[in-house]
Amino acid sequence: MIQNPKPQKFIVPIGPQHPALKEPGHFEFTVDGEIVTSVAIRLGYVHRGIEKAAEERNYVQDLYLLERVCGICSHIHATAYALGVEKLAGITVPPRAQAIRELVAELERVHSHLLWLGVAAHEAGFDTLFMYSWRDRETVMDILERLSGNRVNYSANVLGGVKFNVDAAQADAIRRGMDFLEERTHHYYNIVTAEETFLRRTRGVGTMSADQAEALGTLGPTARASGVQRDLRIDSPYAAYTEFPVQIVTASAGDLEARFVVHVNELFESYRVIRVILDNFPPGEIEVRMPRRIPEGETISRVEAPRGELFYFIKSNGTDQPERIKIRTPSLSNWASVSATAPGHKLADMPMILVGIDPCFSCSDRSVSILPHDRQSKLWTWEDLRQYGIEYYR
């Protein structure tokens, strides 16, 4: 007697260690042949307890800690934090410092978008585009190094201003770099909109309508590719974005091709605004004095990171250490769109859909502890958290 076996689920695990992922995360794709029927996402492999650590340090130390939340968009985290603390302290930062903040933020966006272009092309098996875009990305990395001395964590911000000035020779180097990158980016635009084998992997894949994008709470280029008109640089200008405004870049299709188009067009917009800033640099100081103790109060600070809206909540208790800092990174908001759009696609499309939201795994790692309802919740100190981490990986 042969019993009819129950149809078993065939689950393809991707991660925590997998060639497609540059950071650890775990994804379970339930497949039916090559078609994916459901996705489960599990994060939390690189949780570092930064929010808790920030409560144990003073405001100046936190600036350097928070810059290390994300390895790609380091400057924008420090900017969000600095803007928030300056608001609490009631300090007005000189316009030149704000312009330099915007300049570095846009350079960072260029470097982040070029990086994404390469990674996404690699996931599609298009290594040539990967190699070329990463080679060109070196241009903007070199510029950032020339400005700040660092390629990744530029530490441009201090509380109350910025750390370095931009002189004429540096401005010329930036202009030359932008000219080179603009020419290269035209080439990439042609590839992502006209290369036939590449379009077969991007057109109609991971499509998300504007309503869906709103409902899932997506942010940044992922939302703008679905036609959502949302960009904090325009909606709620910070730093110098009122003096040097940017144009919003959107697309309507909502598929991966649209996301490529949005990213590449945002590159052009960044090149333009970088040139405008360099031509109209406000003169003057780049720093004002900050008090060590920040007056009691709480504030929110929102900025547009390369991946979307970055949200900081800062609560001060009148000492030199913050009472609470809450960070919501854009990657965290975008994850839901992966599990919503993936079912129905082929397994081969999964790496591209995953990378399509430009995820930053370390940014989105949160520690969640689920207690039985009869147990009292308990407040963890930094020491408890540290001990838990050591025990967990023992």
Place this chain on the structure above:
Amino acid sequence: MNELFPLLSFLVFPGGIFVLASGLVYEWTDRKLVARMQNRIGPRWFQPLADVVKLLAKEEVVPAGVNRSMFLAFPVVALAAALTAALYVPMAGFSPSFSFRGDLIVTVYLLSLLTLCIGLAGANTADRFSIIGATRTLTQLFSYEAPFLLALLGPAIVAGTWQISEIAGYAHNHWLILTQPIGFVVAIIGLMGKLELPPFDAPEAETEIVSGALTEYSGRGLALFRIGKDAELVIGLTLVAAFYLGGLSNPLEFLLKTGGLLLVVAGLQSLFARLRIDQVVGLWWRVGALLALLQLLVLVVLQGMGI
């Protein structure tokens, strides 16, 4: 002396050491060319050899849940098939060591045996990436194999024989790439599908299924599969060059023609994004097979009219 000749031809030239050595050289050339086209430095000249030596020295892990003897036998069979195929093709421009009527079919079969072994080796293991990779490998085998064979039959029909040495002799006076351009294109792309080179590398797409059917292989087994693939690269290039590029009559011609083909193959590898497996099947059956059939039909009709 008569007993020595087959042994020598199997172990030293044109089979055996010669195919292995040239396979490594061609692999390096291919990797270097692709690297330069992608603006990278590329590997050093001895890198393929170093990889193989390193793999041979490593422990071969037999995973749980496999049929042990099959797991160990597949790489050997695959390499043996590729080496045997070398005996029937005009390696280095010399006439094949062995030749009989219909050896074209045997050679094509021996070349497919490698892919078949990779597919079965993947299906033999319990690993999920391997099983998906094996499914894709075998799916791809069924899609490119028929058009590839049809593309090789074109020269066979005009030469009026299915013996490789005679076809090569006929091709020596006729550059068939000019009279059968479609066949040439199908053959070269079929060869890329056979070797799972980009854009036909869906069976071993690292960003999806790690390394496909061979995920569980390490050490000796992996080394043998890799050498087998390198041997197949040389043999495939030789076959296509001998059939379509005016034959191979001396080592210099062999180097130039297969080298030129390798340049084309490397260029195609760096031009495209990876095709999904359903796109590969669609491409071959909707376009490749039809074009090859059309070419064949034209040839048969022309032959029938006595031209």
